[in-house]
Amino acid sequence: MEEVIIAPSILSADFGSLANDVKLIDEAGADWIHLDVMDGHFVPNLTFGPPIIKSIRPYSKKPFDAHLMVTNPDDLLEEYVAAGVDIITVHKEVTPHLDRTLARIRNLGCKAGVSINPGTSLSGLEFLLEKLDLILIMSVNPGFGGQSFINSSIDKITAVRDLVSCKPINIQVDGGVNNVIAPQVIKAGANVLVAGSAIFSGSDIESYQKNIASLRCKT
Ligand code: DX5
Ligand code: ZN
Numbered sequence: 001m002e003e004v005i006i007a008p009s010i011l012s013a014d015f016g017s018l019a020n021d022v023k024l025i026d027e028a029g030a031d032w033i034h035l036d037v038m039d040g041h042f043v044p045n046l047t048f049g050p051p052i053i054k055s056i057r058p059y060s061k062k063p064f065d066a067h068l069m070v071t072n073p074d075d076l077l078e079e080y081v082a083a084g085v086d087i088i089t090v091h092k093e094v095t096p097h098l099d100r101t102l103a104r105i106r107n108l109g110c111k112a113g114v115s116i117n118p119g120t121s122l123s124g125l126e127f128l129l130e131k132l133d134l135i136l137i138m139s140v141n142p143g144f145g146g147q148s149f150i151n152s153s154i155d156k157i158t159a160v161r162d163l164v165s166c167k168p169i170n171i172q173v174d175g176g177v178n179n180v181i182a183p184q185v186i187k188a189g190a191n192v193l194v195a196g197s198a199i200f201s202g203s204d205i206e207s208y209q210k211n212i213a214s215l216r217c218k219t
Helices: 014-029 051-061 074-081 098-107 154-165 181-188 207-218
Strands: 005-008 034-040 062-067 087-091 113-117 132-140 170-174 192-195
Touching: 005 034, 005 207, 014 034, 014 051, 014 207, 051 062, 051 074, 051 113, 062 074, 062 132, 074 087, 074 098, 087 098, 087 132, 098 113, 113 170, 132 154, 154 170, 154 181, 181 192
Parallel strands: 005 192, 034 062, 062 087, 087 113, 113 132, 132 170, 170 192
Antiparallel strands: none
């Protein structure tokens, strides 16, 4: 796919002034707003859910990209949609009836994605391509921002690109993406880059603009 989409993760924003950071990151050139929902079960960390998402929704018109790191994604899908998300990504490891869940997400009017942990195989995705708008390759073990990129993710991105071929499915990479890693994952076939710590360093719009622009550079 052609244009690179930059999706800043607000996990690295200032939660004390989250609405303002969402507004700033939007104005700084974010394409999507990446929302890391964590439940303290699937991952050893807790973040936020539908009420917080609803409260920040007015501060950006960009697509809200919800990455559900929860053991029971099926339970609250309607609530995420009501809160204003546009894309819902569930984890392959905890979604037993993926085909059904992806269809439900689309029926609710959202784009549907599946996320794959570093230790999870791509097996089975070949049967789901018609129901997928996005495949998220986790390039760290999910739960925390600021971790180092796991290098084997590059081979996985290449494999997903081969699987997806020219189908209109976004290939998203999440975890440890910075301006050194970005050209490598783009070259391997990714078109959506999530970044938290690399974007939310500094606390003004100029820093955010510069950080976002540095991830777009292709080699
Ligand atoms: C990790 C989250 C990521 C994370 C990325 O569980 O899904 O979105 O916030 O943060 P960085 O870019 O700092 O690795
Ligand atoms: Zn994420």
